[in-house]
Amino acid sequence: MFWAHGNYELKKDSNILYVTASGPFNRETIIALKRDLPKVINELSGSPWGEIAVLKNECAYTPEALEELLKSFQDRTRKNLVAIAIVFQEAECRALARYQLESIFKLCTYLKWKFCEDIQSARSWCDAILSGSAVH
DSSP states (O other), rough: OOOOOOOEEEETTTEEEEEEEEEEHHHHHHHHHHHHHHHHHHTTTTEEEEEEEEEEEEEEEHHHHHHHHHHHHHHHHHTTOOOOOOEEEEEEHHHHHHHHHHHHHHSSSOOOOEESSSSHHHHHHHHHHHTTTOOO
């Protein structure tokens, strides 16, 4: 077992979960995230909800972290996650992280995703998806 690499903060605002994370990310970090998520998700899962992930620094994932992240997103979609917007802030490895995340999102049935330039546009997109007024 290794020490967790990367850190994160969870915050809920209405029907949106904000995850602010700084990498790089290994399996242990994603396992810790999966352990902390139910506290917030239980408040959201009664109806469709969205997520905004703000990724900072070196935001690449190890292969083992990606396996755990896929399981986590599949679990979140079963608990009514319908949309995720990703914002890179002062992030290295954007192209790699984008490729890694897209490979996971494609395996999550019914999950809509979008890479946004800033938090405001991410929130607007999530709100539009949740209200049913957006075309993705």
